[in-house]
Amino acid sequence: MKVPATEKRPLILVTNDDGIEAKGVHELVKMIEDLGDIVVVAPDSPRSGQSSALSVGIPLRLNLIEHYRNISFYRTNGTPVDCVKLSMNQLFDRRPDLLLSGINHGSNSGVSIVYSGTMGAALEGCIIGIPSIGFSLTSHEPDADFSPCREIVRESCKKVLEKGLPPSVCLNINIPAIPRPKGARICRQAQGYWTEEYDHRIDPHGKDYYWLTGRFMNLEPENEDTDEWALAHGYISIVPCTCDQTAYSAIPEINDLLSLE
Amino acid sequence: MKVPATEKRPLILVTNDDGIEAKGVHELVKMIEDLGDIVVVAPDSPRSGQSSALSVGIPLRLNLIEHYRNISFYRTNGTPVDCVKLSMNQLFDRRPDLLLSGINHGSNSGVSIVYSGTMGAALEGCIIGIPSIGFSLTSHEPDADFSPCREIVRESCKKVLEKGLPPSVCLNINIPAIPRPKGARICRQAQGYWTEEYDHRIDPHGKDYYWLTGRFMNLEPENEDTDEWALAHGYISIVPCTCDQTAYSAIPEINDLLSLE
Numbered sequence A, B: 001m002k003v004p005a006t007e008k009r010p011l012i013l014v015t016n017d018d019g020i021e022a023k024g025v026h027e028l029v030k031m032i033e034d035l036g037d038i039v040v041v042a043p044d045s046p047r048s049g050q051s052s053a054l055s056v057g058i059p060l061r062l063n064l065i066e067h068y069r070n071i072s073f074y075r076t077n078g079t080p081v082d083c084v085k086l087s088m089n090q091l092f093d094r095r096p097d098l099l100l101s102g103i104n105h106g107s108n109s110g111v112s113i114v115y116s117g118t119m120g121a122a123l124e125g126c127i128i129g130i131p132s133i134g135f136s137l138t139s140h141e142p143d144a145d146f147s148p149c150r151e152i153v154r155e156s157c158k159k160v161l162e163k164g165l166p167p168s169v170c171l172n173i174n175i176p177a178i179p180r181p182k183g184a185r186i187c188r189q190a191q192g193y194w195t196e197e198y199d200h201r202i203d204p205h206g207k208d209y210y211w212l213t214g215r216f217m218n219l220e221p222e223n224e225d226t227d228e229w230a231l232a233h234g235y236i237s238i239v240p241c242t243c244d245q246t247a248y249s250a251i252p253e254i255n256d257l258l259s260l261e
Helices: A023-032 A080-090 A110-114 A117-127 A147-163 A227-232 A248-257 B023-032 B080-090 B110-114 B117-127 B147-163 B227-232 B248-257
Strands: A011-015 A037-043 A062-068 A071-076 A098-105 A132-137 A169-175 A184-186 A192-194 A198-202 A208-212 A216-218 A236-242 B011-015 B037-043 B062-068 B071-076 B098-105 B132-137 B169-175 B184-186 B192-194 B198-202 B208-212 B216-218 B236-242
Touching: A011 A023, A011 A080, A023 A037, A023 A098, A023 A147, A037 A080, A062 A080, A071 A080, A080 A117, A080 B198, A080 B208, A098 A117, A098 A147, A110 A192, A110 A216, A110 B117, A117 A132, A117 A169, A117 A236, A117 B110, A132 A147, A147 A169, A147 B248, A169 A227, A169 B248, A184 B248, A198 B080, A208 B080, A227 A236, A236 B248, A248 B147, A248 B169, A248 B184, A248 B236, B011 B023, B011 B080, B023 B037, B023 B098, B023 B147, B037 B080, B062 B080, B071 B080, B080 B117, B098 B117, B098 B147, B110 B192, B110 B216, B117 B132, B117 B169, B117 B236, B132 B147, B147 B169, B169 B227, B227 B236
Parallel strands: A011 A037, A011 A098, A037 A071, A098 A132, A132 A169, A184 A236, B011 B037, B011 B098, B037 B071, B098 B132, B132 B169, B184 B236
Antiparallel strands: A062 A071, A169 A236, A192 A216, A198 A208, B062 B071, B169 B236, B192 B216, B198 B208
16 A cells, blocks of 8 residues: 655645545646645545544544556545544655645635644644645635636745745645736734634424534734735735744743743 | 623633543632632533534534533533634623633643644634633543642632733643642743554454554653653643744745745
8 A cells, every 4th residue: 555655756745624525636636746746645525624633533544546647546534634644654655745735625814724624734744844735725616716726836836845844834825716816925824713603593303503604803904914914915825834832922921920930 | 591790700611622521621620619600611522632623514512511509511512612612602791701621631742732622722712812721631541630730720720810811822731640740830832743653453344444543752852941841850831822823933934935025
């Protein structure tokens, strides 16, 4: 089951959170198939909102479902992070040179990165030292047009394959679903939150249940250095993300607050 | 179903990822029951490793299962983040003054914060502006002795109720499972990763399956400012964590790497 190492060509691991049948991951593969040997390992069904969740209570399956030329497709019953961990353990003789996650159907900008399975997989790659990029298109349509992604996907992959990424940093790239994005901007994650809204219903047995809905509340819509601003104004947003969640700048204040020093 | 607002007493939301029946959450409630009105909203079964996952494909349930004095216990079929979001939407007339998650059975130090449902809930509180703390004891025993946690739980809760926390910052507090921790240290998250190890088995039908195992690899065991060092040396670790994953210091390098400027 091991993927043979061909030393001359980059090895690219691809995953997503919309599942192996989603259009976005197949479009992504088409955009990069000349850049290396491609191994796709994706969930068997949608795993949106899975963040960095991993499966501790169920055994995982990993099945090769298709192989042609330089591309293999594997399916798992796990989360996006499971896909990365399990494929690293079972499929590779060497570390992939690049991990790509997506292209997600729907944006992962602002605080959505926290919940995003797409970015969960990219952060996992980052943690284990693979240069990693998450791609998302701001359209939830199953049959969305991914062509606005093509140029940034190829350009960013080629540059990251050539130069790598800084330690503990991965990229969160969101592409506006418009025919011609104006260009790409390096941004920070916009501050905001999702409103807690639930569609409250009564089941046929008279019991309450709740469907998650909600809207993103952008707390800084005017700030031009944020990803939300870039997307709202027709630009591709690129946010460098870290897997180190330490709030370094708060350390002195917390020391003072808890009176430890 | 709304929790009445008693203006004079703090309102404290408690959740966890080990489930409503875990000893840790009940011990936590006992430690703080004199500090305010307590509302526990916890998953109906263990949700370890759920990170910031939320339920988008299933409807949620929320049921009051016990109420006495100033304490209510609710059960959901969701993740820790679902517990926070759903209770914010359905239970409260006002924003809780404090969110506590735990006490987790097992540590959440180093990069484990990324996968931790305990810290997923604390980060959710942080995102929506509630001062939030995650507590974890470095013992997975179902009947662990939580008494080493008591002093830091009470002290940190009292101080955070009094002074709040900086915006976008929550606390990740890990307590060593030893009779007398030496004291508490403000730390940063140790750099490291979990090895991808899987227990590969064959099912009765001849098909492969894989159980997640693995060990934490600490890349900097000698560095005294990390949470892993503190715990290994008998101290309580306190890591201020941010919900902003932007790698600010990498922005110039990424600009240069992608040649956007």
